[in-house]
Every structure is written in C-alpha cells, then in structure tokens.
Amino acid sequence: MTYCCGVLVRDGLVMIADTRTNAGLDNISTFRKLHIFEEPGHHVLGLASAGNLSVTQSVVSLLHEGVEDHEAGERHQLRECRTMFQAAQLVGNAIRQVHRVNGAVMEQSSVNFDVSFLLGGQIAGGPLRLFMIYSAGNFIECTQDTPFLQIGEHKYGKPVLDRAVVYDMEIAEALKSSLISMDSTMRSNLGVGLPIDVLVVTPDTLRSELAFRIEPGEPYFHDLRERWSAALRAAHASIPRPPYLKDVRTHAMTEV
C-alpha cells in the first residue's frame, strides 16, 4: 500500500509520501514514491505515485526519457512542459503509453493496471498548481475549496485533513497537518510506513524549499506522534460521558 497527500495553500505546496511497498505481506520493501523534477529558476515539480510499482516506475522513466507523441512523431519530457496543465497531460500520456504496452497482458494475468499520481509544482511564468491523475490518464486539479488531494490508502488520514486544512493556513501548519494525517494512516495500516519523503515549494521561488526524508527515529516526527496521541487521549477524556446510561453498575463501580 501507499499513502501520499498534497496540500496547496496560499503560502505554498506540501507533498508527502511514504515509501513502503508490498507484494503480499511477506514481501515488503522500501521504494521512493515521491519524485522531484527540478531546475532552479525554471521549474520545480513533485510527482507522487500509488499503485502497481512496475507501472509507476515506467511512467517516471518515460517522463525523464520522453513520452511518445504519435501524431507529431516526437517525444516529450516533463522538463519541456511550459505549463502545469501540459505537465499533467504528459503524465496522463505516459500512463496511457505504459497501458498500451502492458495493460492487456497484465489484465490477462489478473494484475490490476491501477495507478494514480499527484503532480504538484510550478513552471516559470505560471502559478503553483496541484493535480491528481488517474489510471486512464484523466486528471483533476486541486482548488481553494478543498485544498488537498490524496492517493493510495487515503481514508484513515482524511478526517484529520477534512477538519484542519484550509487555504489560508500557513505552510508550516499545512506540513504539520500532512504529517498528522500520515501518522493516522500508519497507525491503522501496516502497508504504509517510514521513511516519509517530504517536498515543500513556496510560490515563485522555482526551487524546492524543502526536499527531505523523515527516517525512523527522526526527533520531530517521533515527538509529533507522541504528542498527537497524548492530545487525542486528552480530547477524548474532555468529552462528557453519554447521559443515556444512567444507572449502569459498571465493573469499576462494583470494585469500589
């Protein structure tokens, strides 16, 4: 499994991805799923992937080497795109190119051709944007109303984002929310695990503000996990008990 999320607020973009892959529970490995394409001053792009690893790695390789454009008889690399919309289209084209080669045979072998990507970043001359691209190569864009997108094992970490993330929050708060969301996912699903890759991009800098790997034992994330657990326990304790149960003799009471 995989969990990746992207948060796009006024102050910038956060992308995080775990690194755990599994082909069955007895075959667990660490693979980078957050890929950074960066030429400072020209473009900075983060591409996070979920789904079949052979497909997602091929897509990343094609984006480096060039995706075929049959009509024009050309190949296009991600670095040549002039807008984020064109970059999202190119990722979609790369997925379709892999599908043309492998899709039918994978399906015959009952292997799902099931991938999704988050593409975020900025290309000189345009704004910072964030897209989610599906298996068929179609995509949606993140907007201010719901300033985050998730791929992979997204449900465990969604309640935290639903409550906390707004377009006006500061970038450090957006990163904090993303890490809490990752923590919730890791606690409930063993298929998502450390290390975690993090990319932060602030508007109009055209370089990565932060491109960082959180390894097991990293002090801040360890502390965040402990504090969040303690704060949730305190939040839980602060809520009054249901009044529906009036005279229940509980085990604790009978011991008194």
Place this chain on the structure above:
Amino acid sequence: MTYCCGVLVRDGLVMIADTRTNAGLDNISTFRKLHIFEEPGHHVLGLASAGNLSVTQSVVSLLHEGVEDHEAGERHQLRECRTMFQAAQLVGNAIRQVHRVNGAVMEQSSVNFDVSFLLGGQIAGGPLRLFMIYSAGNFIECTQDTPFLQIGEHKYGKPVLDRAVVYDMEIAEALKSSLISMDSTMRSNLGVGLPIDVLVVTPDTLRSELAFRIEPGEPYFHDLRERWSAALRAAHASIPRPPYLKDVRTHAMTEV
C-alpha cells in the same frame, strides 16, 4: 454505505449503526440496520448489517422465521440457539440460504452478493460475546486484544478506536468512543448518516441496558461533535511546527 461497530469490554457490549442506505447518490433512504432480538431473562442479541439491503433484510427475516437445516429437515430460529457460537453459525447459514436462492442471478446482473454482519449479545448460561460474519457465512470473534469489530465504511473511524478502545475501559467510555468513531465516519463520507441506532448490554442482565435512536439534533451527540471538533483543533494547535522549514517567508509574515 453503512458504518457499524461493536465494542466488547469487560463491562459490556456496545453496538452502533447508522441508518443511511443508498442505491446511487440520487436514491438515499433511511433503513434500520441494527436489529435487536430480545427475550429478557433468556437472551439479548444485536445484529448489525452492512452490504446489499435485499440480502441483509432476507437474512433478518430468515432468522425470525427459521433457517432451513437440510440434513435434519428442520428450520431453526435465532431465538432457539443455546449459545452465541450457535447463533453466529445460524446467521452464517441464513446468508448461505439467501445465496443459494439469489447469488447466481445477482452475479449475472453484476450485483455484488456482498454482506457482513456483527452479532453481539448474551444467551442464558453463556458469556457476552461479539462476532463478525462474512458473505460466505464464516465468522471471527472479538477478543480482549482488539476489543472492537467494524463493518461497512470502517476506515475513517478506525484510528479513533485504535487509539482509545481497551478492554478495561468503562462501558460509558466505550459508547463515547463508538460515537466519536461514528462522527469521524459521517464527516468524511456522506453515505453514512443520522439517525444512529445504539444498543448497550451489560453482562448477565440478559436484557438491553439501552436500545436508543439518536435523531438529528439530539443534544448530547450534537454537543459531542462540537466538542470533538474543538478538541481536535486545540490538539492540532498544541503541536509545535516542523523545524525543517526555517526561513520560509510566509504570506502571513509578509502581511505584517
């Protein structure tokens, strides 16, 4: 969609279920999914269901009218079971009986025969127990190590239970945790909604301690939702910001 959970602690059993059903987003209705079978002094059973409504309703009807036992040439009702294990077996047999009649035709029509049940309660002479029964009629039992089971849209509400629920907690706390878990699910999935049915059974009483429907606007649950949101916001705010971003010029800072 559906969300139901059962919590079995030393002090008793809590079962909760939402009531929203949908056949497409444009066909949303309210149906009871938590069914209570009770003869005070003899047995008290709660049966919560998720999945195809035509199947789950047929299973409930069979448990009232009698499930066929082909080998013995008899029919058995849930009220006749002498142990909770036999009751779980009977629910499994009822699912298989519905599958024999409808399974093949449903599959031909591309309708999933996909159901699951939680069965909890106590029968005179035995302990309070909780089971989860799958589409094939097989089942697992809740144990002290993980004293809860969930069916339906379970992922959103699992992190809350993973952190809060332990076998030694009091029954009122178990009910509170269940309701917080339901709130998290309702916030992130429109397919789960009010009213919520609640059953509480304490050991060796052989009657329902509480069989209650939480309607929209019910004061305690409304207050719980408000308080939990506020407490989560406070918990979020109490966590220090990531130290990875040192000199980012944020929008908020540039406004100063």
